[in-house]
Amino acid sequence: MSKDLISRRRFCYSALAGLTTVSAGRLPLVGTQSLSARAGAPLHSIELAAFEHKRVLAAANRYLGERPITLTGSSSPRSAGGKHDYFSEGDYWWPDPKNPTGPYIQRDGLSNPDNFTAHRHALIRLGVQVPALTAAWVLTRDGRYAHHAAEHLRAWFIRPETMMNPNLQYAQAIHGRTTGRGTGIIDTIHLVEVVRSIPHLAESKALNHSEQESLKHWFSDYVEWLATSKNGQEERDAKNNHGTWWVAQVAEFASFVGDTRQMDFCRDRYKTVLIPHQVAADGTLPEELRRTKPYNYCLFNLAGLTTICQVLSTKEDNLFAFALPDGRGLAKAIAFMFPFLKSKTSWPYAHDVEYYQYWPIRQPTWLFAGVGLEQPEYVSFWKTLPDEPEVEEIVRNNPIRQPILWLDRKTSV
Secondary structure, three states: OOHHHHHHHHHHHHOOOOOOOOOOOOOOOOOOOOHHHHHOOOOOEEOOHHHHHHHHHHHHHHHOOOOOOOHHHOOOOOOOOOOOOOEEEOOOEEOEOOEOOOOOEEOOOOOOOOOOOHHHHHHHHHHHHHHHHHHHHHHHOOHHHHHHHHHHHHHHHOOOOOOOOOOOOEEEEEOOOEOOOHHHHHHHHHHHHHHHHHHHHHHOOOOOHHHHHHHHHHHHHHHHHHHHOHHHHHHHOOOOHHHHHHHHHHHHHHHHHOOHHHHHHHHHHHHHHHHHHHOOOOOOOHHHHOOOOHHHHHHHHHHHHHHHHHHHOOOOOOHHHOEOOOOOEHHHHHHHHHHHHHOHHHOOOOOOOOOHHHOOOOOOHHHHHHHHOOOHHHHHHHOOOOOOOOOHHHHHOOOOOOHHHOOOOOEEO
16 A cells, blocks of 8 residues: 555544544435445544534524425416426526517526526525534434424425425526426435435434325435436436536435436446546536636536535445546546635636636535545645635535535544
8 A cells, every 4th residue: 555545544534533423424214325335435534523513503503493485485477387386597598688578598607687586595595404404413413403404394395285396397497488498407406415314304203204205205206207307308418517417416316215226327327428528638627618607617517526426436336436448537527626726816717707706615525525535635625615605606506515414423535
């Protein structure tokens, strides 16, 4: 074993040493696998509990007093669906100055402030609050947090009068052009960490067996829609971050419901489609670099890729380490982007047209990659990044926020 590898492992053992042990692994409930099976054989351990404690509880304590807000609390006359159907409008589509009453036209990277966004805001709110409350329960075992998180799940997915239908048929509609598009499926990335929370809430007894089965049924139906609908297949086949996050969503939802067929499909797609089509020989992400927000989109796509690896990696098949014969893989893409986190002023590409000044933030991307690739520098730098962003667009593009829900009591490195 090389001295370099030994030093990496020693670092990862001590990076967060002295922190309180906490139960944070995914539990073998409702069809899930244990995290130890998903993330690889443990070699050494780091512990996140004390590092995350103050941040998590500050957020969760704010959310204890907030009631669930679901789709049925707001509606748009432009939606072709019913009150239980999620509706949103394409971000970058605007009225045509030459034809004000006609179909909208695209202005890439510039969000139309007059779009209907209430359902998206409600969904993001769910994706922020439920994982934070669940993480607080994991850290404290205080039942208040778990029971409040469970109330949100009942409102969104179980109660007939307020539940959401398990599809995104009417997401990212465009006035005068379409009632919904596959690209709208990106909106439910905020359900990934909600689903990650459910086994913890089951362990807490905040969800009974019948409620767990209802949640499994809802997400089974959603996985089926994602895999078989026209919109779902269009999003699956997208060549950029949309295709990445389709895989991340289906992988996590399928893992929750025990759909090994879809998990295997996602694992294969990561190796045969996402990496070959998205990562260039030098580690760049060409599909993201050509956008008007290249810095943001590179970070966003890497977040999706590392989430896929965290969900689907096993002891026998570590997706973090997977590489094509020519060397292309996650490791090369991460290595490309990392210097521009440390020194953003050295970014040689176009600056994002919006929100450039707010990146980077403490995305679990770098923690997951540091552990999965045995790169202690990533873990160390992750700890220094700003957390809890308040700008709406940054929150929207950061759907994985609670690493304590993803990493076992002792993170394997």
